[in-house]
Amino acid sequence: MAKKKTRKAPEVNAGSMADIAFLLLIFFLVTTTIDVDKGVLVKLPPWSEEEPETIDMKTRNVYSVLVNADNQLLVRGEPQSVKTLRENAKEFIMNPNRRDDMAENPRKAIISIKNDRGTNYKTYLEVYNELKAAYNELREEMANRKHGKSFVYLPKALQKEIRSEIPLVISEAEPTNFGEEN
Amino acid sequence: MGKFQKKRGSSTPEVSTASLPDIIFMLLFFFMVVTVLRDAEVKVAQNMPYATELTKLERKSLVNYIKIGKPMKQYHAQYGTKPQIQLGDKFASISDIPLFLEKHRSTVPENQRPGINTSLKVDGDVTMGIVTDVKQKLRKSGQLKVNYSAKKRPD
Incomplete structure (x- = not known):
């Protein structure tokens, strides 16, 4: 009977594994750009050839x-600053004092x-953002008042309800062409 | 007295480095997952304006980017100093936008196409003229979901 030879496979030296991993790690460290793209989301109106009604x-x-x-603002016929725009718009939308010149x-x-x-695009975006x-603030206030919860934590149906209660309607007119473009 | 004298040459016990590769691998995987290889060289100035009402663009595969800004210094001779549009890694004109959108759309599975966003990366100093033209072209091409890229305003 032949003697059974039990030969172990030679072990691979894993000592350099760390070096290889390090090399890869440094490569990914260098190439990584952790930037999430954030921005103001808008929905453009669909294009139609006909004159709108x-x-x-x-x-x-x-x-x-x-x-x-x-980059100066004229709001309802009066000059205004971007800083007061938000409060002013909120008052206009909700019209808490039932004034007859507001919504x-x-x-x-x-x-x-x-x-x-x-x-300037910067100014435009600032205005749009305000x-x-x-x-968003009005919706948040309504969510707190009605449901005692922040808008983002409400279930979808309630969010929709509030959204239809205070719908965001921003209409953009064809721009004028007086200023100098860069 | 000699009893308490420390023995010279006795080395401190060595720390086992056997788990080092595991730790490194963990880090490696982390960076591999979060890495986004920069696909296009930015050739126009991109100094984003600040805003507060920001939405994150979650799915990178459903986003295409239109960059607008003044060309970087090394391209002044060729493209001038007026704001230019960059699609992918090339300077382009407004009429190239529909094809660019279509190319991107064809890489997205059909059922996800309504979720495609266009990210407008516009430099803050650009005037609205060119932006308006781009917006109109987007509307004509049926790409209505647009994201004005902006930075979070520091409080």
């Missing part, structure tokens, strides 16, 4: 914001932005 809106329901080429109710309120081709913030 002109809908008569009551002046009291329209919150017009004009931004000129010098009849939040569902009828419309915000209209018109800018110039020479307006108006969106006004709506």
